[in-house]
Amino acid sequence: MTYDLLGIGNAIVDVLARCDDAFISAHGLNKGAMTLIDAARAEALYAAMPPAVEVSGGSAANTMAAFASLGGRGAFIGKVAEDQLGTVFRHDIRAAGIAFDTPAATGGAPTARCLILVTPDAQRTMNTFLGACVALSEADIDEATVGAAAVTYLEGYLFDPPAAQAAFRKAARVAHAAGRQVALTLSDPFCVARHRAAFRALVADEIDILFANEHEILSLYEVERFEEAVAAVRAETRIACLTRSEKGSVIVADGAAHAIAAEPTRVVDTTGAGDAYAAGFLAGLVRSRPLPECGVMASVAAAEAISHFGARPVAPLAQLVRDRLAV
């Protein structure tokens, strides 16, 4: 196989700034969540934002960057426009060592951006203008690439651009036809609520490995207790990784549930924690490591992500994992 992991997701440049809670309330932002905004709202919010930093983002793309830092071979499919931010996105993911050949959209909306406000409690509040991401379609799902990847990883946020659900279904179909596995992250509780029926059907029909945090999995199954969600997901997927912030995570598989502790770290900015977690887990899985070890790798990657401003890894993750597993 050419790739250990293929990520399919929104191709986004993050615009990150620090702000206080007063800014969040004054602008009616949905703290801690991802809210979709249109071009006019993006312009108005950007004008009001403090000085910012631009860094390539996108949930699955962040996962791929972290996966490469863990030593994995990866590819990414996502849609940028032919503009400066599109050039930035393409440069960064390729420079991270990830193959990225999806043609840029031309003549339409600009490259997507996510206006991210980080509050002093390290929480991130995300406001996404999807831009060129809405141009991603089935035609962009290259069958050879999907067939050449051990695992295809789908980003739940891609349920928002209208044509992307069809692209998802195609990717899952092609992957399974080639005997590969399909993973999905639910991304955000509001995203789950917007597309619950479609998510439920996809999980039941096509997903081998599911990533979700506590809020997302409760929302998916419309249950109130974590244990009920564990029971529901156990019946539908081979492996489910359920993250619980500082309480660590639970890996549900083969009739067992493995509790994994969070790694201690100084929390600076939670942007990208879930993305990094998925990268760490999958990096272990594709090397056939035991599930608890995959969980530790996931926790190490997540801890690195939250220890600095921005979503993509700053420290070499493979080294961090080696150091941690050697202890």
Next chain:
Amino acid sequence: MTYDLLGIGNAIVDVLARCDDAFISAHGLNKGAMTLIDAARAEALYAAMPPAVEVSGGSAANTMAAFASLGGRGAFIGKVAEDQLGTVFRHDIRAAGIAFDTPAATGGAPTARCLILVTPDAQRTMNTFLGACVALSEADIDEATVGAAAVTYLEGYLFDPPAAQAAFRKAARVAHAAGRQVALTLSDPFCVARHRAAFRALVADEIDILFANEHEILSLYEVERFEEAVAAVRAETRIACLTRSEKGSVIVADGAAHAIAAEPTRVVDTTGAGDAYAAGFLAGLVRSRPLPECGVMASVAAAEAISHFGARPVAPLAQLVRDRLAV
């Protein structure tokens, strides 16, 4: 007066990445210095660079952002293009609280960028594609703005774009005609070497407050010992601030020389240290603080700049200065 400080400089977006010394040698970069590169070289070097972060930069613009963080009222003159990176630059400097109304260049080169490689020893190696900066001309020097600023601060790097020297001369003339002061930073020893005669004439004729590091001031006067440079500059400017990295700085004024210690800090990335130093010094000067106190403010701002990745302040500098002066 409307403004305490007006900065005139290159309007640049920094593209910052970490690399090792092998990358610096492999690409023939001039470690620790600023090298001008053309569009083709910028593209080739960017393609080879690790994943990066985009942050508004430019020497005088960084100074203005730090000056605003110190509570000063400021304005900036510089040239961006009408593109996404130009929008980023304009947003960030305005969001920092600095007035910026220079019209964008249209139909020419894109917004300038500086490809900055930060090595593990915290040194930055800068490679600048001047882009739209070469379109800055005398016409952009708004006389009302210059007249409304207590100090006009000129960035030495502006000697590189051809039309900017005339803009410099105009700004100095207008400022002095209005009874204001003119400050200059020499920016870089290679920049001094490229334009030594013009710099010498400008310093002798027009500069009230000069900022230079040890390498730059030695290059300006073509002398070998720091003491000789001090003697030379003393005869030509009212105030000279000569920085010496971890050895602190020397402020030469009124027949005296004040030695200022560097503030202790963890050195992460030296990008913007000199820019922040100038902001701190001038913030004290425009409030008529004693020169040694201006020097401490300069050292506090410089220490903040080198304690994180990127040139512009992350922590509120006014608070840091208050804390330091209260001790």
